[in-house]
Amino acid sequence: MIKILIVEDERPIADLLDMSLTAAGYCCECLDNGVAAADAVEKQRYDLILLDVMLPGIDGFELMEFLAPLEIPVIFITARSALKDRIKGLKLGADDYIVKPFEIAELLARVETVLRRYHKTESRIVLDDVVVDTQSRVVTKAGAPISLTAKEYNLLLLFLQNKNIALFRETIYERVWENDYMGDSRTVDLHVQRLRKKLGWQERIAAVYKVGYRLEVKDS
Amino acid sequence: MKFTWKVTFTALCILVLSVSTGSYLLISLSFQSALKRELAVAQEEMQMLRISYEAVCNARGVTLENVNGWTRALQRTLEETYLADHQFRVSTQAGVQVYSTLDSGSDQELLSSIDSLSTGYVVRQDPRTNRVLVHCAGPVSLPDGVLYMETVRDISSLFTDRQIHYQVYRWILLLVVGAGSAVMFFLSYLLTMPIRSLGRVTNQLAQGDYTPRARVSSGDEIGELAANFNRMACAIEKNIQELEDAARRQEDFTASFVHELKTPLTSIIGYADMLRSGNLDESRRFKAASYIFSEGKRLENLSLALMSLLVVGHSAADAKSVNMARLCAEAGRISQPAMRKKGVELIVRAEEGSLLGDAALLQTLILNLLDNARKASDPGKTVLLVGEVLDSGYRLTVTDQGQGIPAEELSKITEAFYMVDKSRSRAEGGAGLGLALCKEIAALHSGELRFDSQVLQGTTVTVELGGVKCA
Numbered sequence: 001m002i003k004i005l006i007v008e009d010e011r012p013i014a015d016l017l018d019m020s021l022t023a024a025g026y027c028c029e030c031l032d033n034g035v036a037a038a039d040a041v042e043k044q045r046y047d048l049i050l051l052d053v054m055l056p057g058i059d060g061f062e063l064m065e066f067l068a069p070l071e072i073p074v075i076f077i078t079a080r081s082a083l084k085d086r087i088k089g090l091k092l093g094a095d096d097y098i099v100k101p102f103e104i105a106e107l108l109a110r111v112e113t114v115l116r117r118y119h120k121t122e123s124r125i126v127l128d129d130v131v132v133d134t135q136s137r138v139v140t141k142a143g144a145p146i147s148l149t150a151k152e153y154n155l156l157l158l159f160l161q162n163k164n165i166a167l168f169r170e171t172i173y174e175r176v177w178e179n180d181y182m183g184d185s186r187t188v189d190l191h192v193q194r195l196r197k198k199l200g201w202q203e204r205i206a207a208v209y210k211v212g213y214r215l216e217v218k219d220s
Numbered sequence: 221m222k223f224t225w226k227v228t229f230t231a232l233c234i235l236v237l238s239v240s241t242g243s244y245l246l247i248s249l250s251f252q253s254a255l256k257r258e259l260a261v262a263q264e265e266m267q268m269l270r271i272s273y274e275a276v277c278n279a280r281g282v283t284l285e286n287v288n289g290w291t292r293a294l295q296r297t298l299e300e301t302y303l304a305d306h307q308f309r310v311s312t313q314a315g316v317q318v319y320s321t322l323d324s325g326s327d328q329e330l331l332s333s334i335d336s337l338s339t340g341y342v343v344r345q346d347p348r349t350n351r352v353l354v355h356c357a358g359p360v361s362l363p364d365g366v367l368y369m370e371t372v373r374d375i376s377s378l379f380t381d382r383q384i385h386y387q388v389y390r391w392i393l394l395l396v397v398g399a400g401s402a403v404m405f406f407l408s409y410l411l412t413m414p415i416r417s418l419g420r421v422t423n424q425l426a427q428g429d430y431t432p433r434a435r436v437s438s439g440d441e442i443g444e445l446a447a448n449f450n451r452m453a454c455a456i457e458k459n460i461q462e463l464e465d466a467a468r469r470q471e472d473f474t475a476s477f478v479h480e481l482k483t484p485l486t487s488i489i490g491y492a493d494m495l496r497s498g499n500l501d502e503s504r505r506f507k508a509a510s511y512i513f514s515e516g517k518r519l520e521n522l523s524l525a526l527m528s529l530l531v532v533g534h535s536a537a538d539a540k541s542v543n544m545a546r547l548c549a550e551a552g553r554i555s556q557p558a559m560r561k562k563g564v565e566l567i568v569r570a571e572e573g574s575l576l577g578d579a580a581l582l583q584t585l586i587l588n589l590l591d592n593a594r595k596a597s598d599p600g601k602t603v604l605l606v607g608e609v610l611d612s613g614y615r616l617t618v619t620d621q622g623q624g625i626p627a628e629e630l631s632k633i634t635e636a637f638y639m640v641d642k643s644r645s646r647a648e649g650g651a652g653l654g655l656a657l658c659k660e661i662a663a664l665h666s667g668e669l670r671f672d673s674q675v676l677q678g679t680t681v682t683v684e685l686g687g688v689k690c691a
Contacts, residue, residue, distance in 0.1 A: 010487070012484075
C-alpha cells in the first residue's frame with residue numbers, strides 16, 4: 001500500500017485530497033503544520049508528500065529544505081502561481097508543482113507520474129485478462145500483445161486510474177490530449193470506440209449519458 | 221586632467237614665475253649697485269692718484285716743458301711714495317707717454333673726450349683676456365699745461381660673481397620646483413580627498429546602494445557640499461524605502477488575496493468535481509456538499525469584506541451627529557446572541573456623547589472589535605465595551621480576557637489578510653480583513669487603533685475618534 005502524507009492547513013482541501021487519493025487506492029495521513037510534518041517524516045516512511053506552501057509556523061519552502069536530503073518525493077500544492085515561486089519550489093528539490101485550484105484527475109495523474117518515476121507504483125496493472133506493463137508500455141490480453149497508439153494507451157491508463165468514476169469528455173480530452181477542450185467530443189468518442197474494440201471492453205467502458213465514460217469494476 | 225594635477229601645475233607655474241622674477245631682479249639690482257660702487261671706487265682712486273701726482277710735480281717744480289727731463293727723477297720719487305703701488309699712466313695731450321706702469325696702450329678715445337677740467341671713464345672688455353676693465357682718466361695740472369693720467373681697474377669679478385649667482389639661482393629654482401611640486405601635489409591631494417570620497421559615495425548611490433554617506437570633515441564649501449549631499453541621500457533612501465514598502469504591501473496584499481480566493485475555490489471545484497463523477501456513498505456526499513456550502517460562504521464573506529474595505533477606502537463618509545451611547549448599546553445588542561452562544565459575557569458602559577461621523581461605519585467598527593474580542597475569548601470570560609467623552613471627540617475601548625497577541629505580531633495585525641491564529645480565525649469564519657477595515661474607518665474619523673496586549677492575559681483596543689473633518 002502506498003502511503004501519502006498530506007501537509008495542508010486548510011481542512012477542506014486536506015479532506016478533498018484525502019478523499020480523492022483514498023478513493024484511488026492510496027493510504028493517506030493529514031497534518032496541518034510543518035513542525036508536525038517534520039516529526040512524522042522522521043518516525044515513519046512515506047512514499048510521497050503533498051506539501052502546501054503557505055503553512056503556519058514553518059512554511060512549505062522551509063520544510064522542503066529539511067525534506068530534500070530524505071529523498072522522499074514531494075509535490076507542492078499551492079495558490080502561488082508566480083513563475084518564480086514554481087522555479088523556487090522545483091529548485092528546492094520538489095518533484096512537481098500543482099497550482100490551486102486543481103482538478104482531481106490532474107492531481108491523480110501527477111501523483112501517479114511522480115510515483116512511477118520513483119518506481120513505487122506496481123508496474124503491472126491487471127484487470128480481467130488484460131495486463132498493462134507501465135514500464136515497457138506493453139498491453140497484453142490473454143497473453144497476446146495488443147498494439148495501441150500513444151493516445152489509446154494514455155486513455156487506457158486514465159480509465160484504470162479512475163475506476164468506477166465517471167470521466168467527463170472534457171476531462172478525458174484535457175488529460176489525454178493535454179489541450180484545452182474546444183467542445184469537439186468526436187475525437188474522444190472515436191478513441192474510446194477503438195479502445196473498446198481492441199480490448200473487447202464494450203461492457204466495461206460504459207457510456208454515461210450526457211457526461212462521458214466510466215470504467216466499471218464490480219468488486220471494488 | 222585630474223583636479224589634483226591642475227592645482228599642482230597652477231601652483232607650480234606661479235611658484236616658478238615668482239621665484240625666477242624675484243631672483244632675477246635681486247641679482248640684477250645687486251650687480252648694478254656693485255658696479256656703481258666699483259666705478260666710484262675706480263674714479264676715486266684715479267682722483268687720489270691724480271692729486272698726489274700733481275702735488276709731487278708741483279713740489280718739484282715740474283713743468284710741461286721739462287717733464288721729460290724729470291721723468292727719471294720723478295720716477296724715483298714716486299717709487300718712494302705710495303703711488304708706486306698703483307698702476308697708472310701719464311701722458312701729454314698729444315698722447316706722448318710720460319710715465320706708465322700699465323701694460324696697455326693709452327686710450328685716445330677716452331682722452332679726447334675729456335679736457336683740463338673734467339674727468340671721464342669707460343668700461344671695456346679686453347678682447348685678449350676677456351677681462352672687464354674700467355679706464356679712468358683725469359687731468360694733472362702743471363703750471364704751464366696739463367698732463368693726463370689714466371688708471372685701469374679690473375672689475376671682472378663682478379661679472380663672474382653675477383655668473384655664479386645665476387648658476388646658484390638655477391640650482392635653487394630646480395630644487396624649489398622639485399620640492400614645491402611634491403608639496404603642492406600632497407597638499408592638493410589632501411584638499412581634494414573629501415571630493416574624491418564624495419565621488420565614490422555618489423557612484424555607490426548611482427549603483428543603487430543607498431546606505432553609504434559622505435564623511436563631513438570640515439566646515440568649508442566641500443564639507444557643506446558633503447552635508448547637503450548626505451541630506452539628499454537620506455531623502456532619497458527614505459523615498460525609495462517608502463516606495464519599496466508600498467510595493468511590498470501591494471505584493472503581499474495580492475499574494476494573500478490570491479491565496480484567500482483560490483483556497484475556497486479549490487475546495488468548491490474539487491468537491492463539485494467529486495460529486496458529479498458520482499460513486500460516492502451517502503456520508504461522503506454529505507461531507508462534500510457541506511464543504512462546498514461552507515467554502516462558498518467563505519468566498520461570500522471575503523467578497524463582502526473586500527467590498528466594504530474598498531467602499532470605505534474610496535468614499536467620503538456621510539457625516540452626521542451620532543449618538544455614541546445609543547450606538548454602543550445597539551452594537552452590544554447585535555453581538556449579544558453570538559456572545560451568549562459562546563458563553564462570553566458582554567458588558568457595555570458608554571457615556572452620553574455625540575460625534576460627527578457615519579453611524580453605519582462606526583457600528584461596523586464596534587461590531588468588528590467586539591467580534592474579534594469574542595473570537596479571542598474562551599467561554600466564561602468577559603468582554604468590556606467602554607465609551608468615554610473626550611474634550612474633542614469620543615474614545616472607545618474594547619477589553620477582553622482572551623488569547624492576547626504576541627508583541628511581534630502587533631504591528632502586522634491591521635494588514636489585510638493577516639491572521640494571528642489562522643486555524644482559529646478560519647474556524648470562526650474570518651477572512652482576515654476585519655482590522656484592516658477598522659483601521660480605515662478609524663482613519664476616516666480622524667482616529668487610529670491602539671493595541672495593548674499580553675499573551676494569555678487579554679487585549680485592549682483603544683480608538684480615540686475626533687470625528688469626520690469637514691473638507
